Amino acid sequence: MKAFLLVVFSLVLQSLVSGLLPDRISPPDLWFLLAVVLASRQNPYAGLAVAFGLGLLQDLSSAGYPGFHALGLVSAAYAFYGLRGWLHWEEPAARMVILALAFLAKWGGYLILVYWMRYTTLPASTWVQVFAPELLLTLLLAPVYLRFAEAFLGPEDEAYA
Amino acid sequence: MLRLVYLGYVLLALALSSLTASFVPQLPGEVSARIAPLFGLGRRTAQNLRAAATSLLDRRNLRAENRALTEEIAWLKESNLELKVELERLRRALAVREAQAPGVVAIAPVITEDTSGLYRRLILGLGESAGLSVGMPVTSPDGLVGVIIETTPHRAVVRTIVDPESRVGVRPAGGPGRGIAVGEPPAGLRVELPVETQVAIGDLLVTGSLQGLFPEGIPVARVTRILPRPPGALRKVVRAEPLVKFGLLEEVVVLGKL
Numbered sequence: 001m002k003a004f005l006l007v008v009f010s011l012v013l014q015s016l017v018s019g020l021l022p023d024r025i026s027p028p029d030l031w032f033l034l035a036v037v038l039a040s041r042q043n044p045y046a047g048l049a050v051a052f053g054l055g056l057l058q059d060l061s062s063a064g065y066p067g068f069h070a071l072g073l074v075s076a077a078y079a080f081y082g083l084r085g086w087l088h089w090e091e092p093a094a095r096m097v098i099l100a101l102a103f104l105a106k107w108g109g110y111l112i113l114v115y116w117m118r119y120t121t122l123p124a125s126t127w128v129q130v131f132a133p134e135l136l137l138t139l140l141l142a143p144v145y146l147r148f149a150e151a152f153l154g155p156e157d158e159a160y161a
Numbered sequence: 162m163l164r165l166v167y168l169g170y171v172l173l174a175l176a177l178s179s180l181t182a183s184f185v186p187q188l189p190g191e192v193s194a195r196i197a198p199l200f201g202l203g204r205r206t207a208q209n210l211r212a213a214a215t216s217l218l219d220r221r222n223l224r225a226e227n228r229a230l231t232e233e234i235a236w237l238k239e240s241n242l243e244l245k246v247e248l249e250r251l252r253r254a255l256a257v258r259e260a261q262a263p264g265v266v267a268i269a270p271v272i273t274e275d276t277s278g279l280y281r282r283l284i285l286g287l288g289e290s291a292g293l294s295v296g297m298p299v300t301s302p303d304g305l306v307g308v309i310i311e312t313t314p315h316r317a318v319v320r321t322i323v324d325p326e327s328r329v330g331v332r333p334a335g336g337p338g339r340g341i342a343v344g345e346p347p348a349g350l351r352v353e354l355p356v357e358t359q360v361a362i363g364d365l366l367v368t369g370s371l372q373g374l375f376p377e378g379i380p381v382a383r384v385t386r387i388l389p390r391p392p393g394a395l396r397k398v399v400r401a402e403p404l405v406k407f408g409l410l411e412e413v414v415v416l417g418k419l
Contacts, residue, residue: 011203012202012203012206013203014203015202015203015204015207016203016204016206016207016210017203017207018203018204018207019203019204019205019206019207019208019210019211020207020210020211044163044166045163045166048163048166048167048170052170052173052174055174056177059189060189060192061192062189064189065177065178065181065182065189066174066177066178066181066188066189067173067174067175067176067177067178067181068174068178070170070173070174070177071170071171071174071175074167074170074171074174075167075171078163078167081163109171109174112171112175113174113175113178116175116178116179117178117179117182
């Protein structure tokens with residue numbers, strides 16, 4: 001139930017932040033942070049499924065083709081699980097590194113689908129304009145959001161930590 | 162194993178996107194429209210917050226604009242006041258020019274009076290640099306003030322008609338009889354007139370010396386008292402009160418020397 005409320009809250013917050021920022025600035029990706037938070041509290045199989053589901057919801061909410069964001073978030077979750085074996089998620093600095101690399105994995109997933117679909121509406125300039133501010137703002141917002149999410153959801157399940 | 166699962170999701174995503182694009186391209190839009198209210202809540206909140214911020218900024222701009230306009234109004238008021246003062250000065254100068262003499266040299270501010278109780282002199286805020294020089298008559302719309310007796314580049318000293326050293330040739334405004342008005346501090350004049358002069362209390366005395374320091378016909382004083390004439394006296398002595406209130410003078414008109 002708490003996870004569902006966190007999803008609702010995060011999505012409302014995402015639209016709120018998107019609305020507050022000027023149009024020319026790409027907002028932080030709370031979908032991504034939400035997927036990572038939920039993945040950090042699930043076993044990898046469930047985490048991938050949740051990430052994929054979130055991505056599908058994002059695709060549908062943005063009237064995009066199903067699979068685009070789903071592939072991005074599931075790639076991020078997959079990278080998260082892989083990186084968590086190398087870096088300590090509990091340490092703030094390592095957490096930021098994991099988030100940054102998982103973010104790159106998300107965009108890697110996007111690139112796979114863009115290549116598959118031969119998207120012509122996403123030129124390289126768009127990617128550059130969106131990627132940098134989104135990464136920066138996401139990493140800036142991440143400490144606050146993660147702390148809130150952890151406080152809201154309660155202690156992590158040590159079995160999956 | 163996890164890698165296989167991930168690859169499965171990748172293939173699923175590719176398949177979903179391909180199938181949706183091929184068979185139900187309208188599906189994403191329909192779903193998006195249906196779940197839009199959920200995201201609209203945050204969006205509307207953001208819009209309200211932005212509108213509130215814009216309103217606050219506008220209000221701050223209004224405050225700044227209001228402050229600028231207030232300053233401008235204050236400046237305009239001050240400017241208007243200065244113009245009124247200037248207009249009044251010009252009116253007085255015009256009145257003097259029309260009534261007394263055509264040779265206005267300057268309109269000088271009265272800075273201060275001398276501090277002695279004996280003399281009655283004024284210090285003007287203009288001097289030689291403004292064309293003032295010793296011997297120039299000084300007057301005002303009310304009447305004669307005195308004469309300049311000392312100048313510096315930016316100051317001038319006026320000996321008023323009530324100064325004990327002052328001598329002004331006067332005559333009654335309505336008739337003949339030239340005399341001398343001698344200053345009697347602090348605010349009086351002692352006027353010696355020919356004994357035949359017809360004068361009464363309240364009569365106006367004006368400048369009237371021939372080839373004197375002052376132009377003809379400038380109002381000087383009103384007779385306040387006629388002193389009894391001793392037997393055999395050759396002069397009629399009267400006391401007069403100057404028309405000019407020296408303590409209230411703010412500006413005077415300096416006339417050219419005759």
